[in-house]
Amino acid sequence: MEKTAQEKINLQTRYVQLENVNMTFFTKKGTFEALKNVNFSIREGEFISIIGHSGCGKSTVLNLIAGLLHPTDGNLFCAGREIAGPGPERAVVFQNHSLLPWLTCAENVHLAVERVFGGKESKAKLAQRTQAAIELVGLAHAAEKRPNEISGGMKQRVGIARALAMEPKVLLLDEPFGALDALTRAHLQDELMGIMAKSGCTAVMVTHDVDEAVLLSDRIVMMTNGPAATIGEILEVDLARPRKRLELAEDSHYNHLRSEVLKFLYERHARKAA
Amino acid sequence: MSAVSISKKDIKTIMKSDQTIVKPAAAVTPPVAARPSMLALKSRAFFQWLLPPVFGLLLLVAIWALISYQSPNLPGPLPTWQAATELFSDPFYINDPNDQGIGWNILASLERVALGFGLAALVGIPLGFIIGRFQFISRMAAPVIGILRPVSPLAWLPIGLLVFKAADPAAIWVIFISAIWPMIINTAVGVSKVPQDYMNVAKVLNLSEWKIVTKILFPFVLPYMMTGVRLSIGVAWLVIVAAEMLTGGVGIGFWVWDEWNNLNVEHIIIAIFVVGIVGLLLEVALTSLAKRFSYE
Numbered sequence: 001m002e003k004t005a006q007e008k009i010n011l012q013t014r015y016v017q018l019e020n021v022n023m024t025f026f027t028k029k030g031t032f033e034a035l036k037n038v039n040f041s042i043r044e045g046e047f048i049s050i051i052g053h054s055g056c057g058k059s060t061v062l063n064l065i066a067g068l069l070h071p072t073d074g075n076l077f078c079a080g081r082e083i084a085g086p087g088p089e090r091a092v093v094f095q096n097h098s099l100l101p102w103l104t105c106a107e108n109v110h111l112a113v114e115r116v117f118g119g120k121e122s123k124a125k126l127a128q129r130t131q132a133a134i135e136l137v138g139l140a141h142a143a144e145k146r147p148n149e150i151s152g153g154m155k156q157r158v159g160i161a162r163a164l165a166m167e168p169k170v171l172l173l174d175e176p177f178g179a180l181d182a183l184t185r186a187h188l189q190d191e192l193m194g195i196m197a198k199s200g201c202t203a204v205m206v207t208h209d210v211d212e213a214v215l216l217s218d219r220i221v222m223m224t225n226g227p228a229a230t231i232g233e234i235l236e237v238d239l240a241r242p243r244k245r246l247e248l249a250e251d252s253h254y255n256h257l258r259s260e261v262l263k264f265l266y267e268r269h270a271r272k273a274a
Numbered sequence: 275m276s277a278v279s280i281s282k283k284d285i286k287t288i289m290k291s292d293q294t295i296v297k298p299a300a301a302v303t304p305p306v307a308a309r310p311s312m313l314a315l316k317s318r319a320f321f322q323w324l325l326p327p328v329f330g331l332l333l334l335v336a337i338w339a340l341i342s343y344q345s346p347n348l349p350g351p352l353p354t355w356q357a358a359t360e361l362f363s364d365p366f367y368i369n370d371p372n373d374q375g376i377g378w379n380i381l382a383s384l385e386r387v388a389l390g391f392g393l394a395a396l397v398g399i400p401l402g403f404i405i406g407r408f409q410f411i412s413r414m415a416a417p418v419i420g421i422l423r424p425v426s427p428l429a430w431l432p433i434g435l436l437v438f439k440a441a442d443p444a445a446i447w448v449i450f451i452s453a454i455w456p457m458i459i460n461t462a463v464g465v466s467k468v469p470q471d472y473m474n475v476a477k478v479l480n481l482s483e484w485k486i487v488t489k490i491l492f493p494f495v496l497p498y499m500m501t502g503v504r505l506s507i508g509v510a511w512l513v514i515v516a517a518e519m520l521t522g523g524v525g526i527g528f529w530v531w532d533e534w535n536n537l538n539v540e541h542i543i544i545a546i547f548v549v550g551i552v553g554l555l556l557e558v559a560l561t562s563l564a565k566r567f568s569y570e
């Protein structure tokens with residue numbers, strides 16, 4: 001059946017959609033209501049950041065979109081279809097890179113390439129895809145190294161290469177640069193911006209870092225504190241692209257947006273004294 | 275800058291020496307010559323490494339000699355050594371099926387162990403994977419393993435004799451049943467310890483079960499599995515001697531029993547050493563194999 005024009009627009013504006021999502025964990029110690037009534041949708045090609053205090057449920061939201069968790073209540077959609085489980089159209093960059101230590105960087109990426117394009121393309125084409133993904137993150141020289149032979153920043157890049165090599169519709173990043181030093185982080189943020197501009201895929205990134213959120217995002221989803229966390233506010237980041245971190249540092253609108261996020265985090269939803 | 279290099283040890287020897295003052299030449303030699311060569315350093319390290327085990331073995335022999343001196347029934351190291359040289363001068367003779375050289379007996383035992391252990395690995399390792407991978411099967415297997423594992427290996431011998439109606443398969447069966455547990459358990463433990471992160475990768479990439487096993491589970495579990503294999507081969511070698519004592523035929527266990535009937539105590543002691551050394555060699559071989567396979 002042909003999609004109507006209205007449906008197409010709906011798909012574009014609500015490419016990923018969360019509807020009344022509740023998430024309760026059942027543990028040995030009892031139940032824990034992590035998320036309550038989470039509602040938001042993501043446009044196609046948009047870059048969303050999720051920010052909030054530690055333990056509020058950011059990773060839980062991301063894992064729900066990834067399909068690694070199932071909501072206790074509510075619905076999640078991606079590209080018009082209900083999210084039933086993990087799938088290669090939603091690639092994840094894990095917080096701790098999660099590379100397999102017994103495979104080289106290239107082999108780690110190839111595992112993903114093989115899975116998504118296996119069957120459909122020749123071996124040579126698959127190898128070419130792996131090579132291209134490794135080159136995209138500037139790691140051609142380290143392709144044959146094992147993860148324990150490269151630096152933390154390089155590992156994270158391999159993780160990004162692995163995710164991008166799958167040509168996902170949605171890229172999910174859980175604090176991708178959280179474990180890196182400030183310089184490496186800034187460098188990778190710039191690289192990620194470039195890559196996202198080229199690939200045009202939709203992205204959801206969990207972060208703790210206010211500057212990172214403002215610099216990279218089209219919108220920032222700010223979460224309230226748990227338990228029963230939900231979305232507090234959504235901030236539109238209407239800064240022109242491409243963005244340059246040095247120029248933005250003195251940009252008054254950038255600083256205004258930045259302080260909006262800070263006010264949300266430290267005034268309206270300050271963490272109760274631990 | 276000083277052109278003289280004197281190590282602490284040198285100073286100590288010099289201080290202790292009576293001729294400290296008369297021997298300044300040693301201390302004035304240029305540093306290049308004074309520094310011990312690489313080869314000398316290495317050989318010194320080697321001796322330091324070798325010395326303690328050699329002392330240990332010497333101590334064992336000394337205690338043995340002492341005991342044999344006290345009790346005249348027990349042959350001492352010297353007569354045993356003489357008997358051993360005689361025995362190993364012709365290890366591969368065959369007089370009749372029940373009188374063969376020690377070499378044949380060792381090989382017969384090794385063959386049984388290899389068969390029983392091989393079968394146990396063939397069954398136990400995949401079983402360990404399945405048990406580790408599926409909660410339901412793990413719960414199912416728990417009581418069975420719990421009950422069967424503590425059973426003394428030799429208790430399985432009558433069952434083997436009954437079912438196979440022959441001594442040789444019965445001995446192999448005993449090896450099999452006693453060697454299988456460490457492999458099942460260690461493999462299953464390894465599988466259950468695979469980090470959730472790796473399994474999440476598998477889920478996000480939507481890997482097939484085959485890829486999960488070959489690319490994630492197997493490499494991760496390999497060290498655990500090798501521990502199981504090592505324990506198993508130890509148990510197998512431990513059990514074969516006892517099993518063969520009961521079943522007879524050709525084999526190091528039977529040989530011990532035979533020599534006991536002949537009251538040839540030297541040979542029994544030799545057999546103890548042979549069993550120990552072969553067991554040690556098996557262990558060393560498997561440990562080095564395990565090191566080769568570990569990914570780190």
Ligand SMILES: Nc1ncnc2c1ncn2[C@@H]1O[C@H](COP(=O)(O)OP(=O)(O)OP(=O)(O)O)[C@@H](O)[C@H]1O
Pocket residue numbers: 025026027032034052053054055056057058059060061226
């Ligand atoms: N599998 C689980 N079982 C029980 N509770 C869980 C589980 N996963 C998460 N939680 C709880 O849900 C809450 C949200 O967890 P989540 O990992 O999403 O937080 P987060 O915002 O990502 O935190 P951080 O910034 O520290 O990574 C926490 O209180 C956590 O303890």
Ligand SMILES: [Mg+2]
Pocket residue numbers: 058059060
């Ligand atoms: Mg988290």
